[in-house]
Amino acid sequence: MYSFKNDYSEGAHPRILNALVESNFEQEEGYGEDRYTRKAVELLKERMGRTDVDIHLLSGGTQTNLTALGAFLRPHEAAMAASTGHILGHETGAIEATGHKIISIEAENGKLTPSHLKAVLNGHPDEHMVKPKLVYISNSTEIGSIYQKNELVQLREFCERNNLILFMDGARLGSALCSAENDLQLSDLPALVDAFYIGGTKNGALLGEALVICRDSLKEDFRYHLKQRGALLAKGRLMGIQFLELFRDNLFFDLAMHANKMADMLRFEICEANITFLTKSPSNQIFPILPNGVINELQSKYAFHIWEKVDSDYSAIRLVTSWATKEEEVAAFVEDLKKLL
Incomplete structure (x- = not known):
């Protein structure tokens, strides 16, 4: 997980x-x-x-x-x-x-x-x-x-x-x-x-x-x-x-830039899959809107918050990346999401 x-x-x-x-x-x-x-x-x-x-x-x-x-x-x-x-x-x-x-x-x-x-x-x-x-x-x-x-x-x-x-x-x-x-x-x-x-x-x-x-x-x-x-x-x-x-050097900003880079990867790939977002977010939090069935499947392998119910079939989830988020985990999430879609 x-x-x-x-x-x-x-x-x-x-x-x-x-x-x-x-x-x-x-x-x-x-x-x-x-x-x-x-x-x-x-x-x-x-x-x-x-x-x-x-x-x-x-x-x-x-x-x-x-x-x-x-x-x-x-x-x-x-x-x-x-x-x-x-x-x-x-x-x-x-x-x-x-x-x-x-x-x-x-x-x-x-x-x-x-x-x-x-x-x-x-x-x-x-x-x-x-x-x-x-x-x-x-x-x-x-x-x-x-x-x-x-x-x-x-x-x-x-x-x-x-x-x-x-x-x-x-x-x-x-x-x-x-x-x-x-x-x-x-x-x-x-x-x-x-x-x-x-x-x-x-x-x-x-x-x-x-x-x-x-x-x-x-x-x-x-x-x-x-x-x-x-x-x-x-x-x-x-x-x-x-x-x-x-x-004492640029560590604070380097860590934030990494978190944003990982969010950018998620954002780009999710956009490529024609998925819309609840909000315009250029930072390390993103809010894609997904079918509830897809969300249920993703939760077997990934932890995230279900942020808001959009309608009876769709909800917005929140994905947050950090200074320590691994690129391979981002890639794996995107691959699993695309398979489910």
Whole structure:
């Protein structure tokens, strides 16, 4: 059984494991004060060309989202997210558990626009309703689409005019930035969003996300929030070592490019078989629509999510490739699919 369910089924890239082993018996300070974390933070700032951002390393995406949004929002304020957003459907109400409502927005291809946000603000005019304050987006989105630079510029300008916080979930940021259709650089993001994170868990690390806070008003006392949410780890060095290894050369981007290449192979061959897709996705997640009988047969050899029922005969499945996906397994899947069709 080979899995296309997600991009974190495998452990970690060997270089990361080696770095962890080699540093294992060194004594270091705790809670992110170790030299590896300090070096990783300096390196990330250098990569972004910004020394004025704050960077905190957390263990996972849900923890990062709930810690950041819980810290950034006042009790009466709410987040806005596409209806497909990860914080709405896949985090067990973590944001709501912090006391903040998420306003769901139906958005084509999973991406928010200023017109979406304007409609929400118009629908929440006074203190008898929650106050929309934070715009949650992800890149790539939960359905594999990516944001172009001009789209982020438009969101940025709208948020500035309306005093909104623009937050980007970057769990799959590597795949987005390495997509053939992408026109963004990592160094563009601090000027375009108020906070974002760089996902390691889904791009070759054992665990870890690097939260980058760009807006000064969001930085104060953030380590207090980390500690209160259980996110300030005693062995914070474990994340520092991994991000140092990912970014000391091009490894982070090389791994994301491999995941995208494997998805491109799947996408091309599935298109050649005249199969349509649920969404336009240029990243490492694709959503082909297949006959239910074919899906049942494929599940005997491959693991994947059935994403959405299209009609009584067809469903969309999600195939996710990773930094470690094997080309021969992609070829085998395509061959088996074509035989079934």
